[in-house]
Amino acid sequence: MPYLANPVVTVNSVDLTGYCTGATYNYRKDSLESTVFGNTARNFQAGLENNEVTLDLFLSYGTGEVWATLEGLVGVSTTITLKPSSGNDAPTNPKSILTGAVLFELPVVSATVGELSQISVTFQGGTYSKDTTNP
Amino acid sequence: MSWVVVLPQVGVPGTPFVPPPGVNVEALLAGGFIRPASKDDARPAPRRKVTRKTPEET
DSSP, X not given: OOOOOOOEEEETTEEOGGGEEEEEEEOOEEEEEOOOTTOSSOOEEEEEEOOEEEEEEEOOOSTTSHHHHHGGGBTSEEEEEEESSSSOOBTTBOXXXXXXXXXXXXXXXXXXXXXXXXXXXXXXXXXXXXXXSOO | OOEEEOSGGGSSTXXXXXXXXXXXXXXXXXXXXXEEOOHHHHSXXXXXXXXXXXXXTO
């Protein structure tokens, strides 16, 4: 059944839900082609995990806000969590965790006249896991 | 090494911060979200002095 998107987002353990307008977590594995002579169709097998989380955020420079959270994470490993809603972790509200992801690019200023400043950041790499039991 | 929560975005301020796996503690320290725990953090809060009123005062 469709649900109204209202996820909880943490980056490096900091709750950025109140600044986030979009979130996409792609759990992905590289596709390695294994087609050989004699095959009548292309064959693939899974390679390494190649995960990615993209967040759309309102940019703010206040204490404990978006800039303070992300500035120290450029080029270093961190953990991101995404959960469909604010309830306890459960099979119907699984918390997706990306451990060991790296942010390689952080917009310093993103400004358009008459609009709230927004940025889009992408964390790459890391290992996917899921928590359905802890609060 | 142990840390204490400073800002509510990472927990209840004043409580110990236990970093989840993979969390970058240096970035949290730099951003002012947490601070290193000091000896004072381990001490219990001072007890309030209880003064009882005499019957004449009531």
